[in-house]
Amino acid sequence: MxxxxxxxxxxxxxxxxxxxxxxxxxxxxxxxxxxxxxHVNLITTIxxxxxxxxxxxxxxxxxxxxxxxAEIDRKLAA
Amino acid sequence: MAFNSFSYFLFxxxxxxxxxxTADRWRWLVLLSASYGFYASFKAPYLLAVLLMVTGISYxxxxxxxxxxDEAIRKRxxxxxxxxxxxILALMKYLPLLESxxxxxxxxxxxxxxxxxxxxxxxxxFQAISYLADxxxxxxxxxxxxxxxxxxxxxxxxxLLQGPIERAGDLLPQLKKPYxxxxxxMRSGMLLFTWGLFKKVVVADRLALYADQVFNNVHDHTGxxxxxxxxxxxxxxxxxxxxxxxxxxxxxRMFGINLTENFNSPYLATSIADFWRRWHISFxxxxxxxxxxxxxxxxxxxxxxxxxxxxxxxxxxxxxxHGAKWGFIIWGLLHGLYLATSTYYRPYQKRxxxxxxxxxxxWLKWWQVFVTFNLVSFAWVFFRTKNFGDAWYVISKxxxxxxxxxxxxxxxxxxxxxxxxxxMLMEVLLVSLLMxxxxxxxxxxxxxVRHTVYCLLSIQIILFxxxxxxxxxxxxxx
Numbered sequence: 001m002x003x004x005x006x007x008x009x010x011x012x013x014x015x016x017x018x019x020x021x022x023x024x025x026x027x028x029x030x031x032x033x034x035x036x037x038x039h040v041n042l043i044t045t046i047x048x049x050x051x052x053x054x055x056x057x058x059x060x061x062x063x064x065x066x067x068x069x070a071e072i073d074r075k076l077a078a
Numbered sequence: 079m080a081f082n083s084f085s086y087f088l089f090x091x092x093x094x095x096x097x098x099x100t101a102d103r104w105r106w107l108v109l110l111s112a113s114y115g116f117y118a119s120f121k122a123p124y125l126l127a128v129l130l131m132v133t134g135i136s137y138x139x140x141x142x143x144x145x146x147x148d149e150a151i152r153k154r155x156x157x158x159x160x161x162x163x164x165x166i167l168a169l170m171k172y173l174p175l176l177e178s179x180x181x182x183x184x185x186x187x188x189x190x191x192x193x194x195x196x197x198x199x200x201x202x203x204f205q206a207i208s209y210l211a212d213x214x215x216x217x218x219x220x221x222x223x224x225x226x227x228x229x230x231x232x233x234x235x236x237x238l239l240q241g242p243i244e245r246a247g248d249l250l251p252q253l254k255k256p257y258x259x260x261x262x263x264m265r266s267g268m269l270l271f272t273w274g275l276f277k278k279v280v281v282a283d284r285l286a287l288y289a290d291q292v293f294n295n296v297h298d299h300t301g302x303x304x305x306x307x308x309x310x311x312x313x314x315x316x317x318x319x320x321x322x323x324x325x326x327x328x329x330x331r332m333f334g335i336n337l338t339e340n341f342n343s344p345y346l347a348t349s350i351a352d353f354w355r356r357w358h359i360s361f362x363x364x365x366x367x368x369x370x371x372x373x374x375x376x377x378x379x380x381x382x383x384x385x386x387x388x389x390x391x392x393x394x395x396x397x398x399x400h401g402a403k404w405g406f407i408i409w410g411l412l413h414g415l416y417l418a419t420s421t422y423y424r425p426y427q428k429r430x431x432x433x434x435x436x437x438x439x440x441w442l443k444w445w446q447v448f449v450t451f452n453l454v455s456f457a458w459v460f461f462r463t464k465n466f467g468d469a470w471y472v473i474s475k476x477x478x479x480x481x482x483x484x485x486x487x488x489x490x491x492x493x494x495x496x497x498x499x500x501x502m503l504m505e506v507l508l509v510s511l512l513m514x515x516x517x518x519x520x521x522x523x524x525x526x527v528r529h530t531v532y533c534l535l536s537i538q539i540i541l542f543x544x545x546x547x548x549x550x551x552x553x554x555x556x
Binding site: 035036043054056 | 215217366
């Protein structure tokens with residue numbers, strides 16, 4: 001399973017929407033219910049699923065789904 | 079020099095003419111000199127020194143952060159820069175309080191004017207911190223090398239005193255762009271400025287006459303008079319502040335600069351979270367990005383408690399930012415608590431609305447607007463009253479009688495009571511002509527509609543405007 005596929009499953013679960021299809025240029029404005037409160041659930045779920053830990057700076061820099069995927073891939077490769 | 083003062087009505091066209099006839103490569107210097115001149119008009123030379131100091135610190139620290147590869151050193155420069163800015167701000171805001179406390183113990187006289195001392199400082203220090211954070215986070219990839227342009231980014235006079243707090247990525251590129259005189263930008267800028275002037279002198283300042291009557295002498299009022307006073311203040315502060323932003327944005331447009339929109343019909347918000355997405359947007363974005371998010375992410379393993387705590391702390395900071403008064407801290411704490419508790423009940427509320435099948439019901443929406451407006455107005459009481467005793471009196475007497483209502487109206491509006499009724503009729507006509515809240519779109523309407531609006535605005539400003547010798551905006555104090 002690729003990173004984007006695994007991430008898609010997490011998005012569907014966190015936002016309670018099985019039809020959700022994520023794309024690299026997707027931002028919080030494009031997903032119903034993606035606010036600062038659900039964002040923290042998303043991040044903790046990603047960290048648990050991929051067994052990694054983001055730094056504060058990495059989290060504050062991310063602007064879209066593409067940035068998130070790139071950061072996950074970079075951490076998994078390290 | 080406030081935007082609604084006669085000196086500004088002279089200052090603005092003169093600056094524009096000099097700007098227009100100057101070669102493009104020197105235009106930044108015209109705007110920078112005008113901005114420092116504008117700030118100097120408050121006759122407090124130390125303010126210019128503070129502005130220059132914050133500009134110098136953020137410029138130098140920005141260059142240092144960008145020049146370093148080592149993460150620890152980058153972080154150190156971010157902290158040095160941000161801490162210096164916060165220290166300057168805290169000193170400016172809390173010095174008069176410290177001095178008055180010390181003087182009351184030792185019996186000395188005060189030397190600082192507490193209302194003027196920090197005018198504008200809160201805004202440009204927050205902008206400086208935002209600049210440094212954006213460079214550190216690499217949101218802003220290249221720091222500004224040209225000190226003059228950077229100084230203009232910090233001091234640009236339309237946004238100097240009350241914001242909007244501009245992000246470097248939004249404003250700096252515009253200040254570097256060659257200026258091209260655009261007829262439509264000029265027209266829309268002038269219209270936006272006039273619309274702001276109307277909101278300030280006709281609506282906000284007239285509401286202030288009543289709100290001031292109530293809040294300066296709360297014990298002369300009870301019940302309905304206090305309720306109307308509270309709502310009058312809620313509307314006054316909105317019209318006052320959004321008027322300033324419109325006038326700032328209008329001025330900016332004349333120079334080819336688009337400043338950030340700071341308000342989006344905040345009293346139509348359906349929740350407190352929604353209110354903060356619509357009220358003082360540049361400030362709430364600052365609090366969200368640089369206080370709330372780092373705190374929330376730092377406490378993310380604490381679950382919902384972490385988020386609730388981050389919200390309370392972020393809004394406490396927001397309260398403290400407003401100044402050295404318990405009322406501001408209670409106001410911030412109240413908004414923090416509103417938001418923190420909503421993180422717990424909101425999922426259940428959504429499920430309940432879904433179960434009842436009313437989640438798209440327009441009456442539910444209007445009910446939520448009503449509740450949100452009242453929660454916000456309740457918090458404004460602490461913000462406006464002189465002390466906690468007055469605030470408690472207002473709240474405890476809301477539903478007791480109507481003492482002071484008529485005398486308050488007469489004292490505040492005088493013989494204008496009848497004239498105000500006519501003004502309200504004209505208001506209805508004006509609003510129905512506008513239809514859309516975005517005044518700028520008015521320039522595209524037919525000539526008859528446009529000119530009717532222009533005439534109505536001008537007549538009302540002349541007839542019903544409140545003009546004083548020392549005009550001020552509410553947020554000048556913060």
